[in-house]
Amino acid sequence: MKEEGKRELSDQPPNTTTDAGIPVPSDEHSLTTGPAGPVLLQDAYLIEKLAHFVRERVPDRVYHVKGGGAFGYFEVTADVTQWTKAAFLNQVGKRTPMLARISSVAGEEGYPDTDRDVRGFALKFYTEEGNYDMVGNNTPVFFVRDPMKFPDFIHSQERMPDSGLRSNNMQWDFWTLSPESAHQVTVLMSDRGTPRTWRNMNGYSSDTYMWENAAGEKFWVKYHFKTEQGIENMTDAEARAMRAEDLDYHRRDLREAIARNDHPSWRLEMQIMPYEDAADYRFNPFDITKVWPHEDYPTIPIGRMVLDRNPENFFAQIVQAGFDVANFVPGIGPSPDRMVLGRMFAYGDSQRYRTGPNYAQLPVNRPFNEVHNYNKDGPMRYDHTGNRPVYAPNSYGGPKADPQRYRDPSWFVEAAEIMRTAYVAHKDDNDFIQPGTLYRQVMSPTDRDHLVGNIVWHLSQGVERFIQERAINDYWSKVDPDLGTRVAHDLGLVASVR
Ligand code: HEM
Known part of the structure; x- marks a missing residue:
């Protein structure tokens, strides 16, 4: 087996070609007028190589990049x-x-x-x-429960618009103004x-x-x-x-x-x-x-x-x-x-x-079964329909969806007015109840010590005093009074549940 990271040696490598498969004479030298002369525009291989090089990236995922x-x-x-x-x-x-x-x-x-x-x-x-x-x-x-808040949440985790630096202040500002994040932030600040x-x-x-x-x-x-x-x-x-x-x-x-x-x-x-x-x-x-x-x-x-x-x-x-x-x-x-x-x-x-x-x-994305539909054309199209119909309904044997065989997944929705509002709260719904249980009943004493240490370190890195106070009084003390007191103590502040 080939060792990881090592390439196999080959005695007879193929001749280099352009992307059109045409053999090229050199991997090393551009085409010039004599050894001291200028590089020529007619070096189509060099131009293809440089032009392809500057197009090597596709846009990154907007987050989850690494x-x-x-x-x-x-x-x-x-x-x-x-x-x-x-x-x-x-x-x-x-x-x-x-x-x-x-x-x-x-x-x-x-x-x-x-x-x-x-x-x-x-x-x-x-x-x-x-x-x-x-x-x-x-x-x-x-961290959030409504897609409307998602881009704001991600912005708060990224870099500052002016300095291009990441900012714990921005992160804690968002989190402490979004109490629904407390459960996830408790997990994030733990050793998990x-x-x-x-x-x-x-x-x-x-x-x-x-x-x-x-x-x-x-x-x-x-x-x-x-x-x-x-x-x-x-x-x-x-x-x-x-x-x-x-x-x-x-x-x-x-x-x-x-x-x-x-x-x-x-x-x-x-x-x-x-x-x-x-x-x-x-x-x-x-x-x-x-x-x-x-x-x-x-x-x-x-x-x-x-x-x-x-x-x-x-x-x-x-x-x-x-x-x-x-x-x-x-x-x-x-x-x-x-x-x-x-x-x-x-x-x-x-x-x-x-x-x-x-x-x-693309090979990594294509399903293993066959695709049949009426989407066509667009950049970099590889599969095509040949002379098959490009519209439905048609008389020429194009794919036909069968509603008897496949149904959309569905559920019942009560008749209600269209509005922008929070979910209806269920009996035990409260943003602090589950992180509190996690802290008190699931975490070991060592887990809790590490949680406090991790929060304190994170809150000490450039977070403004009023946001630290909000993190203690409106966030961690509500998750658990003991947690709030410990974080406050280690930050040199005093907890007071509001
Ligand atoms: C409404 C909230 C959300 C929106 C609008 C959103 C949107 C996106 C977008 C646009 C991408 C980049 C996709 C790509 O270019 O490949 C992405 C990546 C990702 N998101 Fe979300 N996201 C949301 C919430 C979540 C949640 C709740 C989870 C986990 C439960 C999650 C897990 C991921 C993961 C794992 C990736 C990386 C996928 C990969 O490896 O390619 N996202 N998200």
Whole structure:
């Protein structure tokens, strides 16, 4: 086997050609008038080479820029046909090829992998009924619950408009004015915000989706991909030290593990809520800032994902990979979770912007089954319809959608006036209740000490006094009075719950 990072030697390499396949005479010298003369415009190969070079980049993802990924498979380990008719899940032992891209959120392409951040967990399943994309994170909740706030949230994590510097002040200003972020910020400030490797963290859908079985019964579901390598995190100090040692620590770790046949795996466990439970469950089950406590909906193991093949080319297979939250397959659909509904627009839109309207024809994005529709033309079109009809309805045998066979996933909506408003609160809905439980009941004393230390360090880096006070009195003290007092003490302030 070829050693990772080493190329194979070849005695007889092919002759270099232009992109049109025409052999060229030199890889070294431009065409000139004599050894001292000017470079000639007629050097078509040089011009092609330089022109192609300046067009090497596509626009970055708007966030989740720095990442890595690998191919693998998903295997069904339990019968789930009572909950979903998804073809790729319909038989125990069935395997579906897949791609995973794991990323950090805020930094650019050269950013250190180990900085405190959420990690993206984007999966593409190449199923027999089309590509299913499950785009989640390594945290079960999120910072905001309405897509309207999403760009503002991301702006607050990026760079300042004037200095181009990142700003903890901006981050805490946004978070403390958005109390729904408290749960996710508690997770982010814990050691889960600095995973040791991508292999040592879980992946979650975070959002709620719908499953539908062959009889048309519907269920609300959340996905939990549990690492079989075990959860391991870095301390804040370890993570910061690693930025000086290896900027690409996580990307390298995944690649090297797969190259040495140490294939990382995750067990898929589902939380499944009967359709009718949603109406009066104690938390709004479509609010992404909340978990469904496991005592209410235990996780059910149903499958296993294994990553066993590194990309042969990072740009073609990882940078150009395009995930789309709207890519559901029959048996899986969205839910009234507003974030999902907003996301169903944004990802396809981003792919069309980044790599163009025919992005789904790139090898990494194209489904394994055949595509039949009336979309045509556009930049970089590769597949085409030949002389087949380009409109529906037609008399010439073009594809025909069958409403008896396929239905849109749906749910009932009460007749209501169109408005802009918050979700209706359920009995226990409160932005601080779940992070408080996490702090008091789930975290160990060491976890709590690290949480306090991480928050204090983060709040000490250029955050204005009034925002520090808001973070203590209107945020952490409401998560837990002890937490507020400890953060205040270590910042040299006094907590007073308002
Ligand atoms: C309404 C809220 C959101 C909007 C509008 C949004 C939009 C986007 C966009 C436009 C991209 C870039 C896509 C690309 O160019 O490939 C992206 C990437 C991503 N988002 Fe979101 N997002 C939202 C919320 C979320 C949430 C809640 C999660 C996790 C549960 C998430 C996880 C990801 C991941 C993992 C990626 C990187 C995908 C990849 O590896 O290519 N996003 N998002």
